[in-house]
Every structure is written in structure tokens, then in C-alpha cells.
Amino acid sequence: MRWRVSAGGLAQPALLAAGLALTVLPGFSSAFGGELPCDVPDELMQVDDKLPHLAERLRAEQPVRIVAIGGASTTGLAAGSSDLSYPHRLQEILTRWYPSSSITVVNRGVPRQTARQMLERFPTDVIPEDPVLVIWETGTTDAVRGVGVDEFAATLQTGIDELKAHGIDIMLVDLQFSHSTTTVIDFEQYLNALHRVGDVNDVTVFPRFEMMRYWSEQNVFNFDGVAKDERASLAAKVYECIAGKLAEVIRVALR
Amino acid sequence: MPAPSRDLRLDFFRGLALIFIFVDHIPENILSYFTIQAVEFFDAAEVFIFISGYTAALVYGQTLVSQGTLYATARILGRAWQLYVAHIFLFVMFIAEVSYTVTTFNNPMYNDEMRVGDFLYEPHVAIVKALLLEFQPTFLDILPLYILLLVAFPAVLLGLRSRPLIVLVPSFMLYLIVQATNLSVPAYPEGHVWYFNPLAWQFVFIAGAALGFPWRHERRWSRWVRPVLPLAVSVVAAGFIIKLSWTIHGIWDSFPGLLLKELWPVNKNNLSPIRVIPFFAAVAVVAIAVPANSSILRSRAARPLVLCGQQSLEIFCLGILLSALGHFVLSEYDSPISTQLLVNLAGILVMCLTAGMLDWYKTMGRAQPPRFAAAQSGRGNRLGK
Numbered sequence: 274m275r276w277r278v279s280a281g282g283l284a285q286p287a288l289l290a291a292g293l294a295l296t297v298l299p300g301f302s303s304a305f306g307g308e309l310p311c312d313v314p315d316e317l318m319q320v321d322d323k324l325p326h327l328a329e330r331l332r333a334e335q336p337v338r339i340v341a342i343g344g345a346s347t348t349g350l351a352a353g354s355s356d357l358s359y360p361h362r363l364q365e366i367l368t369r370w371y372p373s374s375s376i377t378v379v380n381r382g383v384p385r386q387t388a389r390q391m392l393e394r395f396p397t398d399v400i401p402e403d404p405v406l407v408i409w410e411t412g413t414t415d416a417v418r419g420v421g422v423d424e425f426a427a428t429l430q431t432g433i434d435e436l437k438a439h440g441i442d443i444m445l446v447d448l449q450f451s452h453s454t455t456t457v458i459d460f461e462q463y464l465n466a467l468h469r470v471g472d473v474n475d476v477t478v479f480p481r482f483e484m485m486r487y488w489s490e491q492n493v494f495n496f497d498g499v500a501k502d503e504r505a506s507l508a509a510k511v512y513e514c515i516a517g518k519l520a521e522v523i524r525v526a527l528r
Numbered sequence: 529m530p531a532p533s534r535d536l537r538l539d540f541f542r543g544l545a546l547i548f549i550f551v552d553h554i555p556e557n558i559l560s561y562f563t564i565q566a567v568e569f570f571d572a573a574e575v576f577i578f579i580s581g582y583t584a585a586l587v588y589g590q591t592l593v594s595q596g597t598l599y600a601t602a603r604i605l606g607r608a609w610q611l612y613v614a615h616i617f618l619f620v621m622f623i624a625e626v627s628y629t630v631t632t633f634n635n636p637m638y639n640d641e642m643r644v645g646d647f648l649y650e651p652h653v654a655i656v657k658a659l660l661l662e663f664q665p666t667f668l669d670i671l672p673l674y675i676l677l678l679v680a681f682p683a684v685l686l687g688l689r690s691r692p693l694i695v696l697v698p699s700f701m702l703y704l705i706v707q708a709t710n711l712s713v714p715a716y717p718e719g720h721v722w723y724f725n726p727l728a729w730q731f732v733f734i735a736g737a738a739l740g741f742p743w744r745h746e747r748r749w750s751r752w753v754r755p756v757l758p759l760a761v762s763v764v765a766a767g768f769i770i771k772l773s774w775t776i777h778g779i780w781d782s783f784p785g786l787l788l789k790e791l792w793p794v795n796k797n798n799l800s801p802i803r804v805i806p807f808f809a810a811v812a813v814v815a816i817a818v819p820a821n822s823s824i825l826r827s828r829a830a831r832p833l834v835l836c837g838q839q840s841l842e843i844f845c846l847g848i849l850l851s852a853l854g855h856f857v858l859s860e861y862d863s864p865i866s867t868q869l870l871v872n873l874a875g876i877l878v879m880c881l882t883a884g885m886l887d888w889y890k891t892m893g894r895a896q897p898p899r900f901a902a903a904q905s906g907r908g909n910r911l912g913k
Contacts, residue, residue, distance in 0.1 A: 421796075423797055453635075472788070473792060
């Protein structure tokens, strides 16, 4: 498990180099025609942990249920419809890749919830679905609300223990990035806590924050100066990229 | 309030703690790998609270002995009021910054989550909660602790004067109760607690106060410390090795984080024993290793830190504002290592220069009154005639 490099300065030379390489590629910045420009540097796609239960199900070609629990960005409301959310997109991609298993991704996103509030929903929203994998997207609300970071880490630990006790595979999805909020909110300590929880529990953490930051720095997705009616379709594209990267990470973790 | 024979270690290490607090409050800051929290389980907060307790007992203890309980109480509460006003000032600055960012924000993917900036939706409640010290946004959590500790301090001083154990035993018991029961103090918004749990952190402040109180018969603490010194050194060294391994592991994954699974997370809110034991061990080691009359403390190089420590309230508040500004600059623009270092350097320079200026201003202020008084009495005489 790779822990997030917390000083931006240490991670950035590599990111910048990768960014420069990408921007000089012709057609890359002509954005949305055809392929989505979802590329991220390789460091962000490292996966060291496995998803044994999911792998077993797929190998046996049995039906697979995945629960995506999280906040507003899991619901997909910003894109206008839950069909455009990342869990739904993920289901489409995985179904394409693993056609012999019937794959369902259940969306259990509720806006504005802290990790603690999500944990309280486990007995009603997660466990009864009998999932083989739970994707837990969390931390943004905790950071915005300023929940104590130790408490945040302890909540994640309780949640992971509970899921492991049920023999469920786990993936964590870290915080959303947005340029202007990073200027007033200290996300770093929450990111570090989340990645360290993943580290000590051998659970993969999907580095959404760094990916979204990368896309923002590359001007792939930039919400500044975008007309109001175009913002939803831009959000849908971000969710699609997230789902694509998440699917790739899952595929690597299954190997 | 520098006393004549002031122990410069207090000023030096408090100044250092203030610089560390500034550095650590800037997220994604390379220099934070070189502050105490990168190599020990405790951080600048313990140092700041401990030395604040020590100096408070030293200064107000003298007042108590020479000018009586009532005046000492008045001075302590006056200081608490000063801190309170400073806290409210910082709060207003913070709210201005956040409200501006949040209300001019237009990213639909984030709007929902940013809406939890509750205070914008019920400012009438939030302001009252801030005045009651129940609303403590990030950065604004240590002053409320300090204020509360000072408000309770007159009673602590009176207890210390009669017998240190009358204060130390209940203080330690309360600390133990917090560890056993997770007892905490509720805050706003609902479900939050005081970030620095005053029921736990009081122990560091009061321990500092017990050591700092000006006893009539000087207590030779070093006589107690010397026998346990080897133990203290090993605790500090073990903490250093373990925490450093975590820090390196955080940067470089293949380096093992020693005992990471067993010990992490170390609770800061309730001041976990894993923090407080190495801290007191470090206090013992530093007290022996750095004598009060050490020439290093009087050197020109140490002077800026000593000055920062002497003007601690102003420099603390300034440091918090500068952290927010540094955070803003680093996230708004590119933040390569060179920019990060520049932001740190600029902030530390501003803090030290301000401390120097305040020291000059206060020294001038103290030098002035006699002449002024003489001039006034002269005029008074003439008017009287």
C-alpha cells in the first residue's frame, strides 16, 4: 500500500514532468471530442492490495454485488442523474469487462455526511445488501466540518473492522479536490489519516484528490468560467473518468 | 511580562513552539518535516501549553505572594480577557476568509459538501457559539483552551501555594478519568467536541504551573530528575526512532513504519499517554541538557526566538494569520519547494521582526513614565500655586 506523499513539493516534480509531457501531445487539450482525457501519472495508479473475495466470485462466474457508500459525489446529483454517477458508470465498465458475472453496483450515497454518519448506515444500507466489495467514499464532509482527525481515523478503522468481519473486500476513495476550497480548508491531515488507515489495514485507497488536482492543474476539467448549464455535463465527465480509473484499479487489484 | 531574572529557556522554547505552530499549520509544507511533530509523538502544542502554565505560575505566583490574592486574580482574569479578545479577532478574520470563498464558489460537484459551512446558514447561532468558545474552527482551538485554563488559574495558584499535591493529584486523576472514559466537552456544531479536551490538557498546564511556582524554599527539581534521566533519555530516543520511521514511511512507502499498526492513531484531543509520557521525558532531558544560564540562550542567534517567546500572545495570533495566508498563497499558486521555503521564511521573518518591534515598543513604554510623571507633577505644582 502506497501512502500519499504529503508534501506537495515532493510529489510535484514528477507530476509536473508528466503534465508537461501530456500537454505537448497534439490534441490533448482539445478535450472532449471522442476519448475522455482521463489520463493520470502512473504513480497515482499503484495498487499493492488485493480484493480476494471479489476475485473469487468473478473466477466462479457468480453474481457480484458491490455497494458504493459515500456523500454527494457518490449520488451523482451534480451531474443531474444517478445514471451519470460514478457507481453506475463503474457497473457499466465492469459488466463490459467481466461479462460472465452479473455485476450490480448499489449506490448508497447521501449528501453531506461525515464518516461517522456513513458508518451508522452500515447496518441498514450496506450489510443487508450482502456485498462482496464495499467502496467507501468519505472524508470531504469531515474536512469541511472540521471533525477531529483522530476521530475520523478511528471511525474509518471501526468501519473497516466491521466489513472485514463480514468477509467483505474494501476500497476507500479519498476526498474531492477543488481548487478554491483548498485555499481555506486543510484537507491534508484528513487525506493523510485516510491513506494511513488504508496502509495499516492493507486496504487500497483510490487517490481521487490527487487525480482531480492533476486534472485541474492540466486544465482538463476546470469549472472556472464555465457556463451554468455546462457545469452538469462537465461533472458527468469527471464522474466518468473517476469510474474508469476506479475500474482500472479494481482490475489491477484482482490480478 | 519579562521578570528581571527570567529563565530564558522558557522564552526560547516557547518562541520555537510558536514558529513550529506557524509551520505545522500550513498544509503540504516541506518544512513541517523538520518540526518536532515529525520526530516525536508530541508537538508544539504541548510545549506551548506547558510553558504557558509554567510562566503563568511564575509571574502570577509572584503577584500572589507580594500583592495578594485579589490583585493576582484580577491580573489573571485581565490576561484571560485579553486572550478572549484576541480569539474573537482571529475568529472574525477566519470567518471573513471562509465566507468569501464559500459564497463565491461555483463548482457543482462540491456545492453540496461546502454547504456544511453551517455558520453561513445560521450566523445568529454561530456567532453566539463563538462568543461562548463552543465554535472552534480549525486553528482557533488552542486559545479557547488557554482562556479556560487561565480562568480557573486563580484557584490553582491558591492550591499550589498551600501544597502542590492538592492541585497535582486531582489534576492527574481528572486526566486519568478522561483516558478511561473518553469524557469530553461538547462544542458546536452538534456532535463536535473541544479539539483540545480541556479536561485532559489541563494536566500539562498544571504540571508546568507546579514547576514554575515561586516557592519560598527553592525546590530542587533536578534532584528528582537526575535518577530518572537515563529512563527519560531512552523514552525520548525510542519516541524519536519510532516517529521518524513513520514520517519516512509516509514519504517513502518501502521504509517500514515501526509499530505503526499497534500505536497509530495517537489521540491528540484527549492527550494520549503516548504523547504525554515522551513529552515529560523530553522536559526532563532538556531541563538538564540546557542549563538556564546557557550562553547559547543569550547568543544573537537565539535572540529572535527568545523575543517571539516573550511576546507570545501577539506572535501566536500573528502566526495563525500568517499560516492561513501562507496556506492561501501555496494553494492559489504553484507550490514548488522553493516557494514553500520562501513562504516559511517570510512568515518567520515577519514573526521575529514583529516580536522585536513589540519588545522595543514595550521597553520604551516602561522607560517613559518617570519623566512623564515628573513633568506632570511639576505642572501640578505650578497649577496649585
